[in-house]
Amino acid sequence: MPPPTSPTADHDQTITATVLRERSKLGSFIRRRVADQTDAEDILQDVFYEFTQAHRLPEPIEQVSAWLYRVARNRIIDRFRKKKEVALDDMVDEDGEAYRLDLLVPSADAGPEHAYHRAMLLEQLQAALEELPANQREVFIAHELDGLSFKEMALQSGVSVNTLLARKRYAVLHLRARLQDLYNE
Structure with missing residues (x-):
């Protein structure tokens, strides 16, 4: 034993x-x-x-x-x-999108100015996410914020990986256009 x-x-x-x-x-x-x-x-x-x-x-x-x-x-x-x-053009996601919002959000503990910019960016991001169709918003949040892979999402939802990739792409394009002014600042 x-x-x-x-x-x-x-x-x-x-x-x-x-x-x-x-x-x-x-x-x-x-x-x-x-x-x-x-x-x-x-x-x-x-x-x-x-x-x-x-x-x-x-x-x-x-x-x-x-x-x-x-x-x-x-x-x-x-x-x-x-x-x-951090540069938009240098970052490439799994689906080839050169845009990473999570890398652009200033640290909350980097001082009052950064905290203000963080709050402003998060507020604008929330508003931009709410403008998206529900299916694009869900895919973006699941992938970028929850860290799910497209394969996992496809298994859970029954939607093909290519459809999920397209939804994410449309979401990123909308968010990129909507948040470009903030990024430039």
Whole structure:
């Protein structure tokens, strides 16, 4: 009979299994958004380090995969803000769209001026999102804010990936036009 495992060993096994399962896809996700491969690898390591720290807290992480992608997106945003590399034309999304709203939102803790600009941008973004047809708005929010892949959305909704991509494209075009003045400022 094998010896009983300790809670620490169980945690370590769960962490190892998660890293092995998610490393390749998460690494690809990060590399598509970060040009410098060294930076991409650093971000990946930061995400897994944060995961190991968070996993040891008393409260469990629900939906580990979504949590990892959210942390990765936040680290990418932090890296671009730190390096001031944010440019609409340099960012390419999975569907080829060169526009990343999440990278344009100023940090809430960067001071009063940034907080004002953040509030203004978020207000305008909300208004622009409300102008979209419901199907475009839902796809945009699910992909950009909730971090769902087009494949996941297609499975959930029964709508083809190509249709979802088209809806996202129309949403991005509308938001780009609607928010261009704010970006220019």
